[in-house]
Amino acid sequence: MNVLVDTDSWLRAAGGGLLIGLAAGLMIIFNGRIAGISGVLGGLLFNPAAGDRRWRSMFLGGLILGATILSSTVTALPPAKLQTGWLGMAVAGLIVGYGTRMGSGCTSGHGVCGIARLSQRSIIATVTFMAFGAVTVFVIRHLLGAAA
Amino acid sequence: MKTALVSLIAGLLFGAGLALGGMTDPGKVIAFLDVAGQWDPSLGFVMGSALLITFPVFAWVRRAGKPLLAERFQLPTRKDLDPQLLIGAALFGIGWGIAGLCPGPAIANLAAGSPQILLFVAAMVGGMWLRDRTASLL
Numbered sequence: 077m078n079v080l081v082d083t084d085s086w087l088r089a090a091g092g093g094l095l096i097g098l099a100a101g102l103m104i105i106f107n108g109r110i111a112g113i114s115g116v117l118g119g120l121l122f123n124p125a126a127g128d129r130r131w132r133s134m135f136l137g138g139l140i141l142g143a144t145i146l147s148s149t150v151t152a153l154p155p156a157k158l159q160t161g162w163l164g165m166a167v168a169g170l171i172v173g174y175g176t177r178m179g180s181g182c183t184s185g186h187g188v189c190g191i192a193r194l195s196q197r198s199i200i201a202t203v204t205f206m207a208f209g210a211v212t213v214f215v216i217r218h219l220l221g222a223a224a
Numbered sequence: 225m226k227t228a229l230v231s232l233i234a235g236l237l238f239g240a241g242l243a244l245g246g247m248t249d250p251g252k253v254i255a256f257l258d259v260a261g262q263w264d265p266s267l268g269f270v271m272g273s274a275l276l277i278t279f280p281v282f283a284w285v286r287r288a289g290k291p292l293l294a295e296r297f298q299l300p301t302r303k304d305l306d307p308q309l310l311i312g313a314a315l316f317g318i319g320w321g322i323a324g325l326c327p328g329p330a331i332a333n334l335a336a337g338s339p340q341i342l343l344f345v346a347a348m349v350g351g352m353w354l355r356d357r358t359a360s361l362l
Contacts, residue, residue, distance in 0.1 A: 179310070
């Protein structure tokens with residue numbers, strides 16, 4: 077295995093993870109809610125309970141604002157590089173939406189919160205989506221040979 | 225009111241963390257998933273350090289009776305492994321591997337103004353909607 081060693085990137089990643097953990101911690105400690113993004117969005121759009129819309133939209137609005145503020149202040153960040161074209165984005169978006177709704181969560185709900193809850197479902201879901209993500213990248217990059 | 229404020233602060237921190245950690249860069253995500261190529265383990269540190277906080281927090285949740293500002297903890301109660309969980313996670317992984325975007329970073333990227341990311345998020349919402357319409361099939 078050929079590992080890219082970039083300690084600056086690792087430090088930023090660890091710092092970002094602490095902020096994410098802190099955010100998920102605040103949500104459960106104060107509001108009793110799991111900070112799972114697909115769940116927060118799905119609940120807002122498709123099955124909001126009474127009085128539920130406000131916290132969900134505040135959280136998602138904060139998510140957009142927080143990322144925007146940070147990207148514009150920390151200039152050392154490498155620019156985001158898209159990895160696929162219009163069709164790829166449409167197909168990927170569709171199956172990410174379908175899959176996270178079907179599988180009750182994504183990287184945040186299953187990965188950051190579910191694993192910490194020691195939920196067997198979340199641990200298995202996380203292993204599954206990571207494995208399928210890795211296999212997909214392997215097929216696209218190394219078997220089909222797009223953008224080696 | 226207070227819970228909405230906590231949600232806003234948590235959202236801000238979460239979004240800042242995604243951007244700082246590199247999750248909002250699809251190139252970084254694909255490099256993390258590309259274990260057979262020049263593997264970039266960075267994003268493993270994002271999840272690792274997030275868990276460093278959420279592990280003790282959820283240990284507290286198991287002991288605490290209720291959250292500080294709400295009536296009760298709203299936690300998933302299911303314990304069984306159903307096909308929906310596995311197929312859903314597999315589908316999500318495939319989409320993640322194609323675009324390098326999962327739901328949080330896709331939404332966090334919205335203000336950056338990329339029309340392709342807007343398309344991704346619109347398709348993602350469409351996928352969620354479609355799931356609800358087809359849930360009776362499997």
